[in-house]
Amino acid sequence: MINFTNFSFQYNNxxxxxxxxxxxxxxxxxxxxxxxxxxxxxxxxxxxxNGLIPHFxxxxxxxxxxxxxxxxxxxxxNEMAEDIGYLFQNPDNQLLMEKVIAELxxxxxxxxxxxxxxEARIQEITQIFSLxxxxxxxxxxLSGGQKQTIALASLLAMQPKILxxxxxxxxxxxxxxxxxxANLSKLNSTSNYIIIIIExxxxxxxxxxxxILYLEDGKIQFDGNPQNFYRKYEKNPExxxxxxIDLSFQIQxxxxxxxxxxxxxxxxxxxxxxxxxxxxxxxxxxxxxxPQSTPKPIEQRLDLPLLSVENxxxxxxxxxxxxxxxxxxxxxxxIICIIGKNGSGKTTxxxxxxxxxxxxxxxxxINRNPKTLPRNANDNEVLLSQGYVFQNPSAQFFRDSVRQExxxxxxxxxxxxxEKIDRVDEILRFFHLTSLxxxxxxxxxxxxxxxxxxxxxxIVKPHLLLIDEPTHGMDAxxxxxxxxxxxxxxxxxxxxxxxxxxxxFASSLATRILYLDNHQIIFDGPPNQVLPYLPDxxxxxxxxxxxxxxxxxxxxxxxxxMEVVNHE
Amino acid sequence: xxxxxxEIRNLDNFLHFPNFHFLQNSPVINRLSTVPKKTSLYSFxxxxxDAGSLxxxxxxxxxxLLTFLYDHPLLLTIILVNVLWFAQRYGVLPQLKxxxxxxxxxxxxxxxxxxxxxxxGDLVLWRIFPPSRFFSEINITIENIVATYIGVxxxxxxxxxxxxxxxxxxxxxxxxxxxxxxxxxxxxLLITLSLKFFPLLTQDITNLQEIQKIQQGQVSGQSQKxxxxxxxxxxxxxxxxxxxxERSIQIAQALEARAFGISKKRTxxxxxxxxFQDYASFLSILGASTIQIYLWVQGLLDFSxxxxxxxxxxxxxxxxxxxxxxxxxxxxIYIIFPRRRKQ
Numbered sequence: 001m002i003n004f005t006n007f008s009f010q011y012n013n014x015x016x017x018x019x020x021x022x023x024x025x026x027x028x029x030x031x032x033x034x035x036x037x038x039x040x041x042x043x044x045x046x047x048x049x050n051g052l053i054p055h056f057x058x059x060x061x062x063x064x065x066x067x068x069x070x071x072x073x074x075x076x077x078n079e080m081a082e083d084i085g086y087l088f089q090n091p092d093n094q095l096l097m098e099k100v101i102a103e104l105x106x107x108x109x110x111x112x113x114x115x116x117x118x119e120a121r122i123q124e125i126t127q128i129f130s131l132x133x134x135x136x137x138x139x140x141x142l143s144g145g146q147k148q149t150i151a152l153a154s155l156l157a158m159q160p161k162i163l164x165x166x167x168x169x170x171x172x173x174x175x176x177x178x179x180x181x182a183n184l185s186k187l188n189s190t191s192n193y194i195i196i197i198i199e200x201x202x203x204x205x206x207x208x209x210x211x212i213l214y215l216e217d218g219k220i221q222f223d224g225n226p227q228n229f230y231r232k233y234e235k236n237p238e239x240x241x242x243x244x245i246d247l248s249f250q251i252q253x254x255x256x257x258x259x260x261x262x263x264x265x266x267x268x269x270x271x272x273x274x275x276x277x278x279x280x281x282x283x284x285x286x287x288x289x290x291p292q293s294t295p296k297p298i299e300q301r302l303d304l305p306l307l308s309v310e311n312x313x314x315x316x317x318x319x320x321x322x323x324x325x326x327x328x329x330x331x332x333x334x335i336i337c338i339i340g341k342n343g344s345g346k347t348t349x350x351x352x353x354x355x356x357x358x359x360x361x362x363x364x365x366i367n368r369n370p371k372t373l374p375r376n377a378n379d380n381e382v383l384l385s386q387g388y389v390f391q392n393p394s395a396q397f398f399r400d401s402v403r404q405e406x407x408x409x410x411x412x413x414x415x416x417x418x419e420k421i422d423r424v425d426e427i428l429r430f431f432h433l434t435s436l437x438x439x440x441x442x443x444x445x446x447x448x449x450x451x452x453x454x455x456x457x458x459i460v461k462p463h464l465l466l467i468d469e470p471t472h473g474m475d476a477x478x479x480x481x482x483x484x485x486x487x488x489x490x491x492x493x494x495x496x497x498x499x500x501x502x503x504x505f506a507s508s509l510a511t512r513i514l515y516l517d518n519h520q521i522i523f524d525g526p527p528n529q530v531l532p533y534l535p536d537x538x539x540x541x542x543x544x545x546x547x548x549x550x551x552x553x554x555x556x557x558x559x560x561x562m563e564v565v566n567h568e
Numbered sequence: 569x570x571x572x573x574x575e576i577r578n579l580d581n582f583l584h585f586p587n588f589h590f591l592q593n594s595p596v597i598n599r600l601s602t603v604p605k606k607t608s609l610y611s612f613x614x615x616x617x618d619a620g621s622l623x624x625x626x627x628x629x630x631x632x633l634l635t636f637l638y639d640h641p642l643l644l645t646i647i648l649v650n651v652l653w654f655a656q657r658y659g660v661l662p663q664l665k666x667x668x669x670x671x672x673x674x675x676x677x678x679x680x681x682x683x684x685x686x687x688x689g690d691l692v693l694w695r696i697f698p699p700s701r702f703f704s705e706i707n708i709t710i711e712n713i714v715a716t717y718i719g720v721x722x723x724x725x726x727x728x729x730x731x732x733x734x735x736x737x738x739x740x741x742x743x744x745x746x747x748x749x750x751x752x753x754x755x756x757l758l759i760t761l762s763l764k765f766f767p768l769l770t771q772d773i774t775n776l777q778e779i780q781k782i783q784q785g786q787v788s789g790q791s792q793k794x795x796x797x798x799x800x801x802x803x804x805x806x807x808x809x810x811x812x813x814e815r816s817i818q819i820a821q822a823l824e825a826r827a828f829g830i831s832k833k834r835t836x837x838x839x840x841x842x843x844f845q846d847y848a849s850f851l852s853i854l855g856a857s858t859i860q861i862y863l864w865v866q867g868l869l870d871f872s873x874x875x876x877x878x879x880x881x882x883x884x885x886x887x888x889x890x891x892x893x894x895x896x897x898x899x900x901i902y903i904i905f906p907r908r909r910k911q
Contacts, residue, residue, distance in 0.1 A: 052821060081827035093815055094822035096761070102740040105837035107826040118837045158827065356778050388782045395811065396779040398803045409783060442810060456783075 001194055002026040002049060002162070007063035008218075009044060009053055018044045020218040022063070028161075031188045031195045031208055033226075036215035037238070038445055038475065042198045045215065046164045049196070050084040051077035068161060082111060085155030089167045089473070091147035095139045100131070100150055103139060107158045125157045129183070143342045145176025152183065163187070165197040169204075170473045173342045173501035175536045181205050200475045203242035203504075203540055207268040227265040240476035243504075243541050244272045247558045251276060251565065269544050277548055283565055305329035305365075306463055306495045307353070312362035314345075314352055322348045324519045326362070330512075332463065335486065335496045337506035337527075339537055340516035346499035347391070349516070350466045353497070354388045366464065387457025391469040393449040397441035402433055402452055405441055409459050423459060431455045431485065447478040454485060464495045471502045483509050503537040507556040528554035619846045621741040623905065626850060627654075628729045628737075630857040635725045637864045640871040641714060643890050644721040650897040651728050657901050660735040666770075667727045671720065673801060678719040682712045688874055715873045730766050744838045754829060761819065765812065772811050776804040845904070852904050856896055863889065 004024040010017040018041045026032055034042045047053040051072035054061055065072055072080050088094045097103040104125060108118045126132060129149055139147065148168060155163065165184075169177035185208045188195050199205060212229045214222035222229055233239040234249055241249065244266050252263075266272035312326035322345045330336055338346045351357040353364055366386070390396050399405050406424045415423065428434045431451040436444055441452055450470060457465060470486075471479050479502075486509060490496060500506055506513060506527065513530040515523035515537070523530045531538040532552045541561060545553040555561050635647060655661040689709025696706040739760045746756040780803070823829070863869060869886055 050825065052824065056821060056824060077821075077824040078827050078830050081825055081830075084825075086821075086825040088818065088822060088825075090818065093818035094825070096819065096822060096826070098738055098740045102838070109835050109837055110827040110830060112833055112835050115835060115837060118835065122837075154826070351778075354782065356781060390775070390779060395775060395807065396783075398780075398783075398807055 001028050001068055003066045004048075005064045005066075007048065007061065007065055009048060009059055009061045011044075011057060011059040014059070016218075018059075018218050019048065022220060024213070024220065024223070026194055026196065028194060029188070029192045030210050031184075032197070032211045032213060033202070033205060033209045034196065034198045034213045034215065035202070035239075036221075037477070038447070040215040041218040042215055043166055044218075045213075046086070046166055046196065046198065048072065049162070049164060050086050051075055051080040052086075078110075081107070081158065081160070083160055084162045084164060085158060085160040086164045087148075087152055087155060087166070087168050089170050091144060091151050091171060094151050095147055095154075098138055098140075100134050100137050100139060100142070103150055104131075104135075104154050104157055107154055111158060121157045121159070125153045128156070129153045143176070144171045145173065145179065145342060148172060148176070148180060149183075152180070156187075160193075162194040162196070165195070165199070167198055167200065167473065169199065169201055173340075174503055175341060177201060178204065178536075181208070184208070202476075203244070206242050206245075226267055230265050238477060240480070243539065243558050244269065244544065247541065247561060248272060248276060250558060250562050251279060254566070255279065269540065269547065272544060273548060280548055280561075280565070306332045307497075308363070308365040309349075309353065310363040310365070312349075312352060312364065313360045314348055314357060315360050321519055323352065323359075326521055328514060328521065328524055330495055330497070332493045332495050333490060334511050335490050335498065335509055336512045336514060337510035338497065338499045338514045338516060339501065339503060339506055339534075341536075342501065344516045345519055346501075346516055347468050350388070350468055350497060350499050353464075354386055354466055356388075387460065387462040387465045389450075389453045389457050389465070389467040389470065391472055393446070393453035394442050396453055396456070397449075400440060401438050402441055402444070403428070403437040405452060405456055406459055409456050413460060427455045427459045430458075430488070446473055447481060450474070450478075450482060451485065454489075458489060458494075462494065464497070465489065467496065467498045469500055469502075470498060471500065471505050479505055503531065503534075504539055507531055507539050507542075527556055528560075531556055619745050619840060619842045621737045622745045623846055623849045623853075624736045625733065625742055626853050627900070627905070628733050630853050632726065632729050633857070634860055635722050635729075637861065638869055638871070639718055639873070640869050640886070640890075641718050641721065642886075643869055643871075643893070644718060644725070646890055646894050646897075648721050648725050648728075650894070650901070651725055651732070653898070654901050655728065655732055657905075658732075658736055660732065663735055664728055664731050667724075667731060671724050671727065674723050675716065675720045678723075679712075679716045682715050682719070683708055686712065686715065686874055711873050718873065734766055741838075741840070744836060745840050747834070747836055748840050757823075757828065761823075765816075768815060769808070769812065772808055773804065776807055780804065849900070849904050852900055856893075856900070860893070 002025065004022045007019060007022040008017050009019040022045065034045060036042050044053060044057075047057060048065060049067060049072060053059065054073060055076045061073065067080065068083050070080065070083070095103055097106055101122065104122045105118055108121060113121070126135060129152075131150070131153060134142065134146060134150065139150065142150065148171070152168075163184075169180055172180065181204050184195060184197070184205070187193055188208065197205070197209075206226050209226060212222065212224065212226055213220055214229065214233075222232060230241055230245050234241075240246075248263070248266050263275035264271065266275060307330040309326055309328050312323055313321070314323040315321045326349060338349060340346050348357060352359050397405055399408055403424065406427060407420070410420045410423050413420065413423070425434075428437055431454065433448070433451060433455060436448060436452075441449065444452070454465075454467075457467075470482060474482065483505070486496060486498075498506070498510070510527050513523065513525065513527050514521050515530060515534060523533065532542050532546065532554060535543075539556045541558060542553065542556045545555045545561060555564065631647060631651060635644065638644065652661065655664055683706055689707070689711030691710040692707045693710060693713070694708040696708070698705060743756050743760045746759070869889060
């Protein structure tokens with residue numbers, strides 16, 4: 001169905017080819033995951049399939065591509081769209097109409113489908129995705145997950161043969177992402193679609209996919225099934241494994257003689273339990289003690305909170321209440337992750353604390369600045385003690401170079417000229433940005449942008465750092481790097497508050513979780529005691545250990561399980 | 569090791585909230601083939617729409633056009649009042665308050681530009697002596713003030729017209745109606761998508777301003793100075809343009825991926841109907857606009873500021889004409905226009 005023959009592509013103004021000598025065949029019904037480091041050519045490969053390359057993104061190409069007998073190098077992408085559905089990362093920028101029903105009809109109108117058939121297809125897709133409640137609504141009223149579902153439904157209504165997905169869940173909370181993956185899995189098993197997906201959240205789909213393509217420097221380095229992929233790259237630290245596979249490798253390492261070396265690589269929970277439950281059952285998990293490897297606050301001074309939020313209420317001018325009865329204290333050296341579904345008020349809470357939004361009612365006190373409400377973002381004294389990193393790091397850069405971004409922030413500080421230069425150099429070194437200091441901030445990679453955003457917030461040495469969705473669009477390796485930077489910042493005695501829907505990241509980093517739902521804090525406590533009670537937000541490891549022991553266990557990460565295993 | 573006691577709050581609320589049930593069922597996906605191919609419209613909202621969006625667009629466009637035809641400050645004021653009446657009539661005046669601070673900043677900017685670039689006029693109100701002899705003195709004249717007033721009113725009308733468009737006009741309907749009256753669909757989509765940019769642009773401005781508020785706070789003391797504030801406002805232009813460019817690329821890709829612009833003759837899912845009121849509104853706006861353009865061609869209501877005022881504010885003919893425009897607009901807004909809002 002899809003056939004690449006020795007295909008190479010180089011973007012205009014790019015010094016090197018992005019894709020090099022690609023030879024690839026994908027057959028009907030295959031579900032393919034494309035993996036690879038940032039800049040390895042994953043998105044370019046997808047764009048080549050539907051003709052966005054070379055018609056939309058210009059460049060030089062060699063070789064040939066055939067998709068269901070059509071050549072996307074000659075046929076423009078809008079004509080290829082009859083056969084190929086392409087779901088992009090950001091649902092906001094791919095929904096083109098105001099109303100959901102108009103959105104569903106748009107592609108069909110373009111394909112000149114007769115009116116009665118449009119209606120039948122909309123009915124059909126409405127049933128498939130249970131969209132009845134969404135049909136009369138406006139697109140801008142929907143949550144991120146709902147928008148992505150509508151985008152997918154709009155594509156499927158066009159009845160393509162091939163579906164291409166470019167990081168479709170990067171804007172979604174875990175529940176919405178899981179629903180999307182479930183939909184894809186059903187589609188793949190009940191129909192004959194080719195599905196090709198680029199996705200960082202590998203653990204959620206590894207069991208469904210037939211094949212992995214691993215790209216590096218524009219070349220296919222691996223093409224085969226998931227088991228073979230992880231067996232080949234078992235020792236490669238740059239390729240992070242889904243947690244159950246990681247746990248199986250670590251168990252095999254300490255018990256090589258127990259016959260588990262021949263066990264298949266577990267792609268899902270039941271496969272893992274089948275191979276390892278006997279081994280793990282020998283270990284005593286009955287005490288369920290808190291693991292030592294769990295993240296801890298640096299100093300434990302809740303009697304001297306750095307931040308106190310007391311009985312906070314917030315409603316927008318439209319009257320819709322977003323936060324109510326929010327009450328918590330936080331001390332220096334804590335890392336608090338605020339989790340909850342899309343639209344649960346995580347960002348709103350952060351914006352209330354920083355002063356970008358003014359609470360309807362309640363108090364926010366910052367220890368070193370005992371000022372209480374009302375206050376706002378023009379209050380320099382308050383802001384000097386806080387740093388804020390927005391969800392999209394590139395949006396917060398205004399100047400021409402990495403260094404200028406930092407110099408702009410530092411120039412208002414009460415320091416001498418030399419001290420200011422030293423402060424900029426120091427923060428550049430801390431975040432490994434020195435070699436990038438003359439680069440235009442929007443042209444550096446996402447991980448580097450996130451580091452620069454953190455640097456601009458931390459250069460004033462704030463006591464409190466607020467970060468909104470820091471792992472947005474990051475792959476697993478970038479998350480590991482970010483995690484180590486945040487731990488370093490924590491050691492400086494900074495209180496870090498993070499709004500995130502990345503529960504895996506939160507479980508590895510947070511010393512404490514605030515779970516928001518229905519405008520309120522529902523749970524407040526350490527990850528090991530909160531996440532296991534939230535089935536939608538807990539980790540695969542925790543869920544597996546709960547199934548294994550028949551109890552709600554506090555173990556969230558591979559390290560925590562291995563701690564118990566090694567202890568025994 | 570010190571551990572936190574877990575704190576469970578509002579447990580009742582938690583237990584009753586439906587989304588917490590373990591692994592809530594995903595939407596059931598059936599085989600496509602099991603769904604009947606043709607069913608009726610019964611369960612869907614009515615697919616028949618009216619032409620209200622086109623009426624409002626036509627009115628707002630004619631207002632926009634007039635704003636640039638005439639320079640008379642009194643006439644522009646009347647147009648502004650009409651626009652505000654229009655907003656009041658359709659209950660969206662409170663939503664337009666967001667433009668207040670933007671208009672204030674633009675006013676200040678225009679005032680400074682007029683003083684610096686057009687230091688002419690007969691009646692000098694104030695004279696500013698520079699601190700250094702390298703600069704000449706600056707005169708603030710009545711002409712400067714009036715020119716600024718004209719600029720501010722004109723920009724206010726433009727901003728409010730765009731705001732009203734977004735509040736009152738459904739892009740989907742506008743696109744459908746324009747296609748119905750056989751405007752080429754590439755032009756239609758170009759218009760509607762460029763208009764879709766406006767709310768996204770205002771959202772971008774809000775986001776960038778939030779970031780700047782934080783950064784201003786970090787650059788202690790700078791936020792108090794007006795010049796720095798102005799500089800900060802100008803600083804958002806580049807990221808704003810970059811964001812818009814990135815977004816336009818993504819939207820264009822999405823359009824391609826949805827088969828937009830292929831050679832087939834596009835079909836329309838919605839049926840649009842025109843009422844007598846719609847036709848009356850079109851004819852009224854068309855008639856009024858034609859008369860106003862005719863008056864402009866004839867040089868009536870002409871007004872120029874520099875080097876000195878070209879006409880009096882209060883010639884009898886001008887006043888009668890302006891009063892007529894005011895009365896006509898009241899009739900148009902309160903009697904002729906359809907009462908429908910965005911669907």
